[in-house]
Amino acid sequence: MRLIVKRFDPETGIESFNIFEVEQRPGMTVLDALFVVQDTMDDTLSFRYSCRGAVCGSCAMLIDKVPRLACRTQIADLLSGEDGPELKHYPALDPIVPLNRAEEILIEPLPHLPVIKDLVVDMEDFYRKYRSLQPLFRPEGEGPEKERLMDPSDVTKLEMFTNCILCASCYGSCPVDAEDPEYLGPAALAKLYRYHIDPREGDDISRLLLAHSPEGWWACDFHGNCRTVCPKGVPPIFAIGKAKKELESSGFRDPSGGR
Ligand code: SF4
Ligand code: FES
Structure with missing residues (x-):
């Protein structure tokens, strides 16, 4: 499974996308997958979380073009091929990269708030x-x-x-x-x-x-x-x-x- 993660470097002001190959585990959430990246591939990846149980609200991000809690979103559901909820259009929903929905997950920061770094918004x-x-x-x-x-x-x-x-x-x-x-x-x-x-x-x-x-x-x-x-x-x-x-x-x- 591949995570395509939007990055923002506040020092250079440069936005980019990084691709990380992550081994899918049963029960794995998007937050779990981000920890695998941070722990084993790139410890500069920034994201916010606290409770890991859908209580604190701090891990909201744009996942496959739908705002969701990373700690509550199952990787298996995203890769199942089923469409996510249909949303009325706004600019952040415009496609950026063509996705293979069976193997790839696109992760971006929550829209409409300034990005501090990577997936962390102000x-x-x-x-x-x-x-x-x-x-x-x-x-x-x-x-x-x-x-x-x-x-x-x-x-x-x-x-x-x-x-x-x-x-x-x-x-x-x-x-x-x-x-x-x-x-x-x-x-x-x-x-x-x-x-x-x-x-x-x-x-x-x-x-x-x-x-x-x-x-x-x-x-x-x-x-x-x-x-x-x-x-x-x-x-x-x-x-x-x-x-x-x-x-x-x-x-x-x-x-x-x-x-
Ligand atoms: S989506 Fe909006 S209304 Fe629902 S829990 Fe989050 S902030 Fe509250
Ligand atoms: S980490 Fe608290 S809601 Fe996701």
Whole structure:
């Protein structure tokens, strides 16, 4: 099996592709294969990881043109010949090299974020947008003596969004993020919606107004790649659609007048 890995050398500014022959083992993930390369062929290869169990979100990269977690992506699945999920087109999906899908895997850094080195991207812009939406619990009223009880059905609704691990796969898959560097992106908007529907925060729309801007809810064109690629099943497109409807029913309209 061959890994075709996009490299970026920050000292020279040169981009290149390296090909590494790796022996496939049962159960091997893309992250395992990258370790084989780093341990036995090229210890300068840079990539990010931590938990190795689809929990920390740090190993997201573009694998065979789909943003995925390297620690969760099985080599055998990629080489099975089955097509990956179909995504709405954006420039990073343009073919670079013709691939033999039965033997070769193309690994590139996550799109829409600056590359620091090889497969490591600078997440600052992603987090800046996330922080701008104040992702902190703001309970309504005085705190209870013991605890704030929640209806299990409300917990289920919240869980759809609290499962996000901030991997930025959705951000790297979004055609709007590809075009508009200021778009807040699916993950931040989904998290904002999560706080809006939290019954412990009351039921006004003040949270939604934080993203009532041309770069917020209204920038989304409902391509749906975010939901397709999310490794945790979070549906940002659903949150954005609900938020827009709620704002509209309160008299708010797209401030850019539609794009
Ligand atoms: S919504 Fe899904 S794809 Fe997006 S950052 Fe969260 S876990 Fe990753
Ligand atoms: S290493 Fe933590 S999600 Fe992959």
